[in-house]
Every structure is written in C-alpha cells, then in structure tokens.
Amino acid sequence: MPELKTHVRALVVGGGAVGTGIAYHLGRAGWDTMLLERDELTSGSTWHAAGLLPLFNMSYATTHIHKYSVDFYKGLEAETGLNAGFYVVGNLRMAQTDARMDEYMLYSSVAETADVYHEFLSPKEIADRWPLVRTEDLKGALFHPQDGYINPADVTMAMAKGARQHGVTIERKWQVDGYKWTGSEWEVSVSKMVEKGGNLVPSDETAVIRAEHVVTATGNHAQRTARLLGIKIPAIPVEHQYIVTEPDPALVEWRKTHDQHPVLRDADAKWYVREERGGWILGPYERNAPARFEYGVPDSFRADLFPLDLERIEEEYMSMIHRIPSSESVGLKDDFNGPICYTPDGNPLVGPAPGLRNMWLAEGFSFGITAAGGTGHYLAQLMTQGEAEIDMASLDPKRYGRWMTTEYAARKNEEAYEHVFILHHPDEERPACRPLRTAPAYDRQKAKGAQFGQVNGWERPNYYGPVDAPADFDHDGRSFRRGTWWPHAEAEAKAIREGAGLIDATAFTKHWVSGPGATAFLDWFTTNKLPKVGRINLTYALTDAGTTRTEYTIVRREENGYYLVSAGASTAYDADYLQKSMEDWIANGGAWVMAHDVTTQWGVFALAGPKSRDILKALVKDADPATALSNKRFPWLSARDIELGMVPTLAIRVAYTGELGWELHHPIEMQTHLWDRLMEAGEPHGLTLVGARAQNWLRQEKSYRAFGTELGRDATPLEAGLDRFVDLEKDFRGKAAMEALGVRSKCVTLLIDGPADADPWGKEALFADGERVGRLTSGGWSVAFGKQIGMGYVRPDLAAPGTKLQVRMFRELYEAVVAEDSPYDPTNARIRVDG
Template sequence: MAAFPTTARVAIIGGGAVGVSSLYHLALAGWRDCVLLERDELTAGSTWHAAGNVPTFSTSWSVMNMQRYSAGLYRGLAAAVDYPMNYHVTGSLRLAHGRERMREFERARGMGRRQGIGLETLGPEEIRPHYPFIETHDLAGALFDPDDGDIDPAQLTQALAKGARDGGATILRHTPATGVSRAGGEWIIHTPRGDIRAEIVVNAAGYQAQRVGEWFRPFGGRRVPMMVMSHQYMLTDEIEEIGAWSREAGRKLPLLRDVDSSYYLRQEKTGLNLGPYERNCRAHWATPEDPIPEDFSFQLFPDDLERLEWHMEDAMARVPILGRAGISRVINGPIPYAPDGLPLIGPMPGVPNAYEACVFTFGIAQAGGAGKVLAEWVTEGETEWDMWAVDPRRYTDYADHDYCVAKGKETYGHEYSMHFPRHTWPAGRDKRLSPLHDRLKTAGAVFGAYNGWERANWFAAPGDDLSEAATQTWGRSGPWEKRIREECETVRDGCGVIAISGFTRLALEGKGARAWLDGLTASRIPRPGRIGLLYFTDRRGRVMTEMSAIPRSDDEIWLITAAVAQWHDAELLRAGSPERIGVEDRSDKYECLLVTGPRSRAILSTLTDADLSAPWLSVREAAVAGRPAVLIRVSFAGELGWEVHCAASDAPNVWDALTGAGAKPFGMWALDSLRLEKGYRTWKGDLSTDYTALESGLERFLALEKAPDFPGKAALLAERARGPARSFVALTVDADDADAHSMATIWKSDEAVGEVTSGGWGYRVGASIALAMIRADLATPGTEVDVEIFGERRRAVVRERDPLWDPENLRLKA
C-alpha cells in the first residue's frame, strides 16, 4: 500500500466525475503532485445515480464550449487511458410545439455550427425517420444533435481516475476531509489519516460543497450559493418493439426531449428512461429542521411519483409504447443547484489559492470541460474561453439561503424553458432595494435585478400588458417597445434621468496607490479632477475588466465598475496589492443618477451652483438640491449629461428635485439602446477574455509605451506589430422583427467570419445595430456581410468606426 502523502501541490476535495476530471486535467498539464480525497468510493455522491446524458446543447456560448469539449473527450477517452467504457453516441431530438421554440432551436443551431457541432433543425415530417415510435401531429419541428448520447457515469469516472493515476496523481478513497487550516501561506487539509499540506485546494464536493465551503469562511470565504433538489427518473421493463428496432438498426434510439412538456426519454437497454423536470418540485435539506446528513453516500430519497403523473401521461401520449411497459425502478437522488442552474468553476471568492468546481446540475455532460477549465485556472490563472457564466464570483452576498432555495426550485421547474431576452422569472427578487425604489415603482417601473439590485428596466404606462405571456418573445415588439422608444426620444430631445443603483465602488488608498495601479492597468490614469477609463488585461492581452478611475491624489483613487463585477474586480485589485494599499468596497453607500439630454444643463443648473461649463470627463464636488454630491460629466447615453453621485440616503431628495424640474425617468433598456448607437461596450458582453484589447478596438484607451510594465504588455505590443486578426465593428442590419442576438454568426458568402457581441434597435438612428467581432480584413466601412438571426441570414453593413450617433461627439461635449 502506497504511503499516505503529507504534501501536494493541489488537493481536490470530492471524488465525483468533476473532481476526478479536474485531477485528470491537472495531470495532463504536467502537474503530477496532486491528490484527490474522497470520503467513500469514487462516484458516491450525485455521480453514481446520474442518468449519464451527454448533450452539447446550450444557449450559453461558454457552457456549449464546455459540453462540446466533454463529448469530444469522451469519444476518445477509453483508448487514451486504456479503460473500457459504455458511451453511446445516439444523437438526440428536442421537440418544438411552436414557432418561438423553433426560433430558440435556430439560435442554438447557429451557435453550435460556429463551434463545429452539426446541429440540424427538422420539420415535423422529418422526425419519425429518426424515431419511429413518436406521435408528431401537434409538433412544429425539432432540433437534432448528432453528438448527443449517454455514458456510464461510474465507468467515466474510473476512466478519468486511471488517466489521472497514470499521469502521476494520487487518489485517496475512504479519506474524508474534515476541515482546513492555514500555515505559512499554505493549506492544511485535515483527515482521519493525517494532514496534507497543499499550495492550492479545490472544493469539488458536489451537493456537500456548501458544508465544505464553511471551512473557508474564517479565511475570507462566503456561504456557497446553492441548494439541493430531489430529481427522479424511472426505468421501464423491456419493450419488445424497441429491442426489435435496435437489433435491426444496430443502434439505440436517439434521446428524446420534449422540452415544452419538460422531460427526457432515453432508451435504456431495450426499455426506456423517463426523467421529468416538474414545476411542483421538491427541495431537500433546505431548512434547519432538515439538515444535510453528514454522509449520504450511495443513498437515495424515497420514491415520490405522484408529482410526476402529468409528465408520465404526456410522455405516454407522445410515445405510446411507453404506456405498455411497467416501471422496473425509480431513482430519486440529490442534485445540487446554483440559483441559475449553472455550476461554480473558478476562484473561490475572497480566499487565496482556493478554487471551486462544484454545484453541477449536469455534472456528467459538463465534467470533461469543467476539468479542463478548472485545470487552466489553477495552472495558468486564466482560461481558454471566457467562463464568466460559471464563475463563482458572479454571485455576491445577496445570494443568501432563501434566495438560493427559491431560485433553485424555479430554475429546476423551468429547466427546459426558453430564456427570452426581455423576460425575467419572479423568484428571489427584491434582495437589494435602493431608497428610490418606491418612487420608481410609483412612476411605473418594471424592474430587473443587477447583482441583486432592483433597477428600472422600463417604465410602463397605465394599460400596458405586463403579463408573463406578453414578455415571452424573441422579437423586438412587446409592451415595452413603445415605452423604450419614448424614453430614448426624451433623452434625445429633452432630459432624462435614470437611477443606476449598485455600481461597484472601490476606493484604493495607501502610499503610492497611483503608481501601483499604473503597473496593473494597460491604460493611462487621468489626473485629479478628471475621470478616465482603465482597461485591465491578462498576460495574453485579453480584456479582464474595465473600470472608471477618479484619482483624488497619488495615494487615493476611486474606481467605479459594473455592479455584477463587484467581487471579480475587487479581487483583481486585492490579489497583488501590497500591504500598504487598501481596497475598500463602498458600493452600498452611494447612489448614481444619470441626468442626460440636451436640456440636462438647464435643468441641473436650477439645482446646483456648480460650474456646468466644465469640460467633458471633468469631476466636481458640489451641492445638488442642497445635498453633497460629486458631478461627473459623462453619459453612457451619448448625450450632454452628468452622473450625480450622492449618499444613498440623499438620493430621494435629489431625485424629487430633478424630476420636479422636468427630468423624465428612463430605464436600463433604453440606456442599452442609446449606448449601442455610440458603440459603447458592456462588460462580459462586448468586453471579455475571448478578445484582446486591440481586437476590441480599445487602442485609444491604451498606453502601450508607458514605462511600467503591466500584464499583457508584451502580447499587445507583438499583436500591434503584426496587426490584430479580428476587429470590433458596428453593423447596421436589415433585421426583421428580431435584432441580432449575442454570438449570432456573421457570414461572408458561405464562410463564418465573426460573431455578434450585442445587438438591438437604435431609436435615434432608426436602425437595427449589431456590435460585432469580425475578421480584420472585412472591417472596412461599407463591407457587406450577413448576420444569422434565428436561422435567417440578414444583410448587414460595416459602418464607420466613429459612432453611428453624433460621430463627432458634438452633443456629448456641448
């Protein structure tokens, strides 16, 4: 028996498919001194009872990348590690009952083909040749995924384990981690067999991840945002017709998903596996009276089929031979859910040298890609694909226990639901309310959540249809369309005011703060009294984040960034800051009111004695409506305007004064339209680590020749010398009722040449706009391309590099 290891470079806690995949990929990266701890046998958590489906389908670009990688890895894994596996690539059919679902499928098809996945959309008459036992009379069509299939979860895990061991890694079964401590900048992982000292630790504890996460609270950690759902699937007896068909065809039936009825149906040997996602779902271990057991290895919940009756009846109507088979077994086991149903992969918020790879709802489909992503985080400090969609830092401290349970249940019940761009689910709302909330509500605000903060998306008028059905559309038209147009026209012709609650506000303070920050950013820091955009790049020159800097002195700098970037950007600053420099988060203390439009100076001048002739990008402290404020002459709407930053408690008085003087409220959706016309980028929309700062068209904000080196300087200088391969452009699109969506493919003839990063209608220019990344040689103004929008190629034209609206910034600088 091998000696118990007392040291390791990386220690992974949890021996499910994800933890073992992480270990395997660390070994592939050459990190041999790594250890995995499992309290029982490998797969003892959710892995052992997982159904083992391996879809590539996703409407998230990064999650699709991850699942595509998994499917490709699994196809060659048995040969790569010399371990036999049952992996059936059967293909799958997702059924559509109506036009909106088919549009979702067309969107996914376009994304998939851009990633090399051969997704196809089918008409109703094309379904039965793939699946002869199905009723199709009421269907609108289907999406066929040739790479979908199913795999034995235990065999997958053992194959990954063999590959990890062959690569030099160590797996300790029956070795539960019982806690962690710190010594000399390293982690001490405690077990009944002894302690292990490790540089890096990974929480891959599945549905036990929250319990493991509590060990890290004393070191800056937070409660892991998750809950646990009870998920049931049932296996039928053998069905003679399926056996006969399989013998003749020499393969299994494609996996069937009736997503509008919310279940999957898969061939299991010569029977069927039915797995519903029911609305009347059940959370487990969600209250103090029902705590998670210390050990639930290889255990299940009691059967609870009554709540699945509707789905069972619907499935039997869809595939009648199902109704002639008895149920041979029911699996009812725990599955962890983050509030949005996506896993947590990446740096553990607030904790040094610690990572998370946990809370996987679809752990088998995502394990391969998740191991790759986690290994990249650990070994490189960055990932090949931008993975913000699954980054643990996307949830901050608003994601408390009640929120996680409410959103987890909602997400489970809508697992297959369409995520329309203007529709929001109601659970878990009102977590963060500004002092302006009641005023906005009285004015007709329809709210959206931004890092938990409720902001007005648009303002409804009496009689507007606010029903859920009215918002479930991929098209531009909806009850909001007329109101957004009116709000944009108000900003264009008069004066609008918007409350942008929850901006991330970080104060960098300490001797030499400016000089230290200058070595971290690729941009030049403005002088005191001015505001400027700073871009932070990784060593590849890719954009990690954007912050607005307001220097107060060489030793004090205020930084403002996106609400959702709160923990991400704070950690970016804290990770390498010397002890003499502190980073204070003041996000909850202040409110921002953007006052903008050609009449903004006239209105604001009645409320302040500040010099409103100060130039664009100037910063002034002044009283507004008798309250202390900071006036910043900027406008994300691209019109004359000021951001009024004041104490949150003073915001109602300032709001009342502004609206009383004639400023009209507008919402976030109007602001999004206005910023598109100016070509202003959004974080994790147009700006991400998928693109370099030069590809993103940010050269005017960069100071590549400045003396202090910064991360990515060498890469950006080399890229500038050879020329970027891609260029950021604005397109106007001959769109129909739907504008270009994020990651829509751009075509030149029959060649894919780029993708849309964000799109929408510009009400000031009267055109559909797409901000996009395309091949550099096509970035010349006037070049015609096609944008694929829900399966249709729509003509688009590359516009001038100047903004579409007010290209000389005359209105902005008036």
C-alpha cells in the same frame, strides 16, 4: 499499503465525474496531483445521474465546455482501454410551439459560433425516422446526431484510470476536515473514513497534506466545504427524480431492425426520455422539487435516494405517454430520486474562490456528467496557464456576493431546476426571491411603471411600462423576437436622443482607493494614464495573460484618493481582484494602499440628453448657477462636487448613452429627495424615465464596449479597439503578454438590415461569402439609424468600415455592414455641447 502522500502541487477534493475530470487534466498538464474522495468514486450524484450529454446551451462558455466533454469522452477508451459507455445516439429537442422553435434557432446561433454540428428536422422527418414518436402536434425539432448518453460510472472510472496514467494519485475514504493557508501553500487536515453502523465516520487516523493548489469538487457537500473555507458557495442540491419502465414491446420490436432512438427532449412538456434495456427512462423537471441539505449532508446519507413522489411528476408522465403512445401499457421497473446540485442561475461555479489564494471551486453542477471533461480542461488551463482560451467569467464563483444567503440560494436553486425546460428568453427575468436588494427610489420607480430586472441582486428598471395599463396587460410578455417591452424601450431611447432621460445606475460597483501607494499602484494596475485631480478617465485592468479583466471609470478626487466605478454585476469579482492585486503590490515593495467597497453607500442617477443641462440648472446651488454647468467650469470628462437642492452630489460629466449628460453620485440615504427634485425640475422639459434596455441600444450606437460582452478575458483592449485607453509608454500589469498576443480579432460595430420583427441578441454568428468569420457579442435596435445594430468580433482583415458581412438570425442570413467606430455622433459634438 503505501503511505498517504503529504505534499502535492494540486489537491482535488471530490471523486465524482467533475473532480476526476479535473484531476485527469491537471495530471496531463504535468502537475503532481492527488485526488481525495471521502467515500468511493462516483458515490455522490454521479452514481444516480442519467448520463445525458446535452450540448446546447445559451452560454458561450458552457457550450464550449459541453462540446469539449463530448469530444473528449469519445477518445477515452483508446487511451485507457476502458469503455466509457458512450452511446452516440443523438439528441432530439422537439418543439410544440413557434416560440420553442425560435429558442432553438437562437440555440443554433450559439452552437454555430462554437462549431457544434446540428440539424433541424420537420415533424414528418421525425415521424419517418422514429415512428414510435407522435409528431402531429410538433412544429419541428433541433437534432444533434453526435452526442447521446453515457454511463456515469464508466466514464468516471475511465477518467480515473487516465488520471493515474498521467501520474495522479487517487485516495478513497479520506475526508477533508480543515484548510489552513500558510502564505505559500495549503495545509489540508484529513481523516480516514471508516464504516460504523452503516454510516461513514472519521477514524482516529489523521494526516496533513500540503498543497500549492486545492480544487474543491464536493458536489452535494458544497455547504460543508463553504464552512470549512469561511466563504459562501450558493450550491445546494435539489431533488431530481426519474423513472425506468419495463420493456416496451413496440420498442423491442423496433430495435430488431433499427438503432436506438436519440435522447428525446420534449421541452414544452418538461422532460427527457431515452432508451434503457428495451424500456424508457423518463426524467422530468417538474414544479415544486425541493432543495435538500441546505446546511450539509447527514453522515447517514451516502449513495442513498429519497422516496419517489409520483404525484409531483404525474403531468410529465402523462405527457410522455402522449408523445410515445406505446409506453402507456408499460409498467414501472425502477425509480430514482436523488440530490443534484444547482446554483441560482443554473450554471456551475468554476474558478478562484473569493478572498483565497490558490483555492479553486468546481461546484454546483446540475449537468455534471456533461460538463466534467470540459471543466477539467478549461479549469486546468486557468490553473496552469493563468487563463483559459475562452472567457470563464460567466461561471466565476464571485458572480454572487456575500449578500447571498442560504435561503436565497435554496429558493433560487429550486427555481433554476423548474426552469430547465421553461423557455429561456434572452430578456428572461425570474421572480423568485425578489425584490431583495432595492435602492430607496424603488417604490417611486415602481409607481411610475418600472419593470425591473435583477443585476447582482439589485432591482434595476429594464423599462417603464404604462401605469394605466389594463389588468390583463402582459408586462412580462417576452419573446425571442420583440417582446411587449420593445415599443417602450424604443420611446425611451428616442427621448434620450431628443430631450432628456433619467436612468437609475445605483447598481454600479464603486470602490474608494487611497493611501500613499494609491497612485503608483493604480498606474501599474491599469492601462491608461491616470487623470489629474478633478478629472476622470476610462481604463482597464488586465489579466496576467494580457486580456481584459475589468473596466473602470477612475475619478481622481485627491492626489492619492481615487473613486473607481465598474460594472454592477461584478462587485465581488472586481473587489477580489483589486484586493489581491494590492496585496501583491505591497508584498513586492510597493507603498501601502487600501480599497473600500462603497457600492451600497452611493446611489447613482444618470441624466442625459440635449435638455439635461437645463434640468440641472434648475437644481444646482451655486453663486452663478447659469455658468456652473458650462464647458468652462464643468468640462467633459471632469468631476465636481455640486449641490442639487439639499443633496451633496459628486457629478461626473460623462454619459453611457453618448449624449450631453452627467452621472449624479449621491449619498444613498438622500436618494428619494434627489429623485423628487429631479422629477420636479424635469417636468417642464419632458424628462422621461429610461431603463437599461434602451441604454444598451444607445451605447451600441456609440460603439461603447460593455464588460461581459465585448470586454472579457478572451480579448485584449487592443483587440477591442480601445487603443486610445492604453498608454504603451508606461509599464502596467499584463502589458508584455498583451503585446505578445497581437491582434487576433477585432471588435466592430455593425448596422444590420434584419427581419422586421426581431433584433439580434448578441449571440449570432457572422459570415462573409458563406464562411463564418466571427460572432456578435451585443445586439439591439438603433433609433438613430432605424435598423438593427450589433457589436462583435471578426477577423482583423474584415474590420474596415464598409465591409459587407451577414448575420445569421432565425436560420437566415441578413446583410450587415461594418460601421465606423461610434457611428452616431463620431466627433462627440453632442456630448461636448456648451451652454
């Protein structure tokens, strides 16, 4: 037997479908790669997976990953000689309600932007093609004829053979026991696993493997991986059960003259069904499925299953009989109840591990078979090229901070499982584990009718509903069109434009950067000129590939002291990149610099609107309060320490809404006092409480790009139309790569003549003369123009103001026109107004 290799460029830990797919693509990229599996390939969740390949997803990145997998699997046999067991039978998503059809039409929009072919079928068309399916209570279906299901073991073995053909070494029965970073590579301690009393246990045979890069794809064992690495990974398995019936005589007869049924998904009944040897496989996503192995998988659990709980899935079983009446008299042949990993939002964790160098995570796959090939492809791009061709930030492991606990992850993962087939409204807010992170003013906001959303665990008002609403008023009435919140958000947006509004922005990420090297570091780290002391600027940190990594508002407080404000959802994401960049700077001879995450130390209120200065004048303590907020003493894009009542406040004259306004950064322990004083001062001026949804509409009227939508790792600031925030006279990180990319597409703002009852969500495809030419990244309603508004990317030749385009909404094309940048108040006169 050949000896274990002790040095590789990349070590992949985990031999399920995901790990094998990653090893394949790293090998194909030319990296010396080894895969370690503690048991046998496919012995984790892979072996008992149903093998479905659901293409449709609300996530742009995940849709691309799934599409790549489906296309990739079809070519594996030609490459490896092994049949991957891919049955291209199609995928039929049925809808019992109009709301479900609306969801499918939004799915269709995302699929269209990723070139995923699909069709819509009427109930009659379904019945004509597959008469065993009851259709009289259906509204229709979304059909994708090019996917289906695959044998998980077969596709894994085919990828493993392909990996070996690309030079990958695969070793079974080796367990990782420890990781140590030496400063240039990982030393990975491993032990040989042996059978003992039916368990798999470490033997005395050990080794150390040195690897430049490590990828963990450990599936159900993610909690053990997290402990070994000293990090948090919110990937915890949830029980998933499915049953296999005896042959159905009606199906057997049908198959004598017809091909297989597509994979059937009755989302409103919370199940999928596919054919299996003349019978049916039913896979439900029921309520009350428990999380398992919160603290690790027992040594005694290998390719094992849990006892079936038929009572838990009785409702779903009966609904299968309703949908496929011939299944009523068919007995059960087999059952499976095994662990499948989830994350709090249901999306996997793919990308660099927090705080660690050259450590990559590929954990938390609830649809691991579907995602394995695409994850391998795009993660290999991240590792070998620095960035993937699509923005992978939505899957980054650092979207969860260290505040996340095991209890939180377990309960949210159970919720994510239950919500697989629950309507996925774009304005969806899931209730589990809430409220958890609350700013001091939370109770006061709730008493005023605040309806909260969650961002990075923080409770943040989305809008303010009626305080005196009847008991049966549906505050959570969501829709793929305009939900019950819509008129409240519209009123809030108008209040900002016409009077004054108060927005809680406490969730903003905040860092203090200081030290003798702070100025030189930030000058290299960001694209814009640094502000003078007492001033601010908007700037961007780039990836080494030249695309946008982070957006910052930088407030220069001292010669070498800077207050950085960035997106609230990105605290751990930004902190990690900032810290690693500083380490690189110092290692390359830069002067010492340090950063502190001060997010939880400072609350933030945004006060905006034509009357905002009058409200602050009533509170500011100054020798000359009448002029304290004037343009002369407090100009636009400046920051000052002021006193509002008894609260020392860093006031920043900027407003994300495009009106006269200030951000009021205050000690968080004084927040309720400041809230009360602002409410008192604002009452004579009609101060309105405003939530995040109205603010999102208003910022689009100003063409303010948002990180995570218009701004991301698949576009440069120049493509985003942010040239004025990029100083090409200086050198900065990613500059040469940015310039080499050129302008491949251009960000535009669109005014849309859309349907009377709906607004775009920022997922829709854009067309010119019947040709798809781009996609929206944001959408909403403009109170200034009285029509829908959106932002997105198109070909550069179509970015000129006045260009006529179309937006696909609910399968119809609606007219849109490219507006000038900042169509509302393009000269910023309202922001600069004096007083």
